[in-house]
Amino acid sequence: MTKATEQTAYNEKLEAKLQEVFAGGHPKYHEKLKEQNKLFVRDRLELLFDEGEYTEDGRFANCEAGDLPADGVVTAMGKVNGQTVCVMANDSTVKAGSWGARTVEKIIRIQEIAEKNRVPMLYLVDSAGARITDQLDMFPNRRGAGKIFHNQVRLSGFIPQICVLFGPSAAGGAYIPAFCDIVIMVEGNASMYLGSPRMAEKVIGEKVTLEEMGGARMHCSVSGCGDVLAANEEEAIAEARRYLAFFPANFTEKPALKETVEAKVGRTLEAIIPENQNAPFDMYEAIDALIDEGSYFDVKKLFAGEIITGLARIEGQPVGIIANQPKVKGGVLFVDSADKATKFITLCDAFSIPLLFLADVPGFMIGTKVERAGIIRHGAKLIMAMSSATVPKISVIVRKAYGAGLYAMAGPAFEPDVCIALPTAQIAVMGPEAAVNAVYSNKIEAIEDPKERIAFVQEKHKEYKEEIDIYKMASELIIDEIVAPSSLRSVLADRYRFYSTKDVPQPPRKHPVYPV
């Protein structure tokens, strides 16, 4: 053979091997993908990356095996919204996306690349879990699957970690989403569970469907393990791109500013917020009046609806909003609401996204049901997260802020950069009705004449309302500012600009003891 033909033979072999890798698993598994309305892993990556371009590592992993192209996982670097990210993406046409030794090694390596380059790490998950036949090579060792989770923990708060779940994430694999900052799930296909329905029936005798056990809708609305429910894969990938636009590459950088977009044209805050403190209204409408139109990204929309957590922009500046929703469960704080807000606050604080608290909260729920569920420690967890956050933190008392609800919503004692009240604000240990009952119940009962009793109660209500009058609170410097609702948006935008250089050193210690 001449040198030239030798070279051609080498190139042909490389090309043939590459074609095997790019083709993924057997055609029958590609057919199955179509039936399930799922995309092939390389089509997902093309949708994810700018111009569909990416640079891959370890693509010849297990290329000698014949039926395990790339060993069932693509690991790559590419750009999303112009920003470099690292990705691991399971290929469910290869042994159902299961993990062998090289699959695990590739995932560990791409995590290490993300760490060294300080760029976000995305996990596109669609995997049946470990290959039981390979367990000795991939399960218990120092660089076995456990190392993936160890790395995720090390990376948490260092770089953004995002999970998009297209199919199953079973048993140990379910911890990949669990350690991510956010989990986007495709309805109908995505699932997470430690034990499959089949295993549950065998081991504990429970008969249940996959959807009930660990479906996307269940996790996004009941367990809280999912954050965003997407109708299909295209939407899931688009949401991941939209989410990433709020974040810097790593914790040392600041999120990007964008051009100002005017707020949505709609009713004014004055019209939205009812005067009667006990009447519900829709906090989403109030949020719309404050933020740049089209900028909102809801986190855990379907879970614990009594508190709203979402990313948005105010005059181009990113903010993380934590708002009570009086329309759902009266905006009262529960165990799940505390969980939801805690994770969101730590997410924003980790990546320098300023916080905005919109308070209209009657307090934490009371009663046996929540006490037995540990509402005190869940509330403590929320208060610890909010209190520890050192990003710019603005507390707006929209309407009522009673009891520990005031504390949870970044009340004055928790060092918000400013505590702003709307003229409708009411700050107190409890509402007027409850307070008058608590203090004067014996006296009220002792008054025999009904008219006299009503007059007495009304008089005490009036006194109480004077006691908690918002101007009195401002006069005592309890709150820093009273703002007309119509100017709140521009007041917030100005203040976030002023606080953009905020830099608060952490207390000298290893970490707090989490009250969970």
Place this chain on the structure above:
Amino acid sequence: MTALKATMAGTVFTVNAAVGEEVTAGQVIIVLESMKMEIPIEAETAGKVATINVQVGDFVNEEDVLATIEA
């Protein structure tokens, strides 16, 4: 038959529909009072009210069935 459940513990403040009445999805059937707030309980689906299981002033716990609606 769909069950209308209490979303949180509280007392029944008003009952806004009667047995046999046709209701629409999203219609407020019962209002609870809890933590001094009015908590509207809406029909998830349209249908006819089959039973109303509570009276004004009753204490209900989270998840208690307040009424049932026949599709």
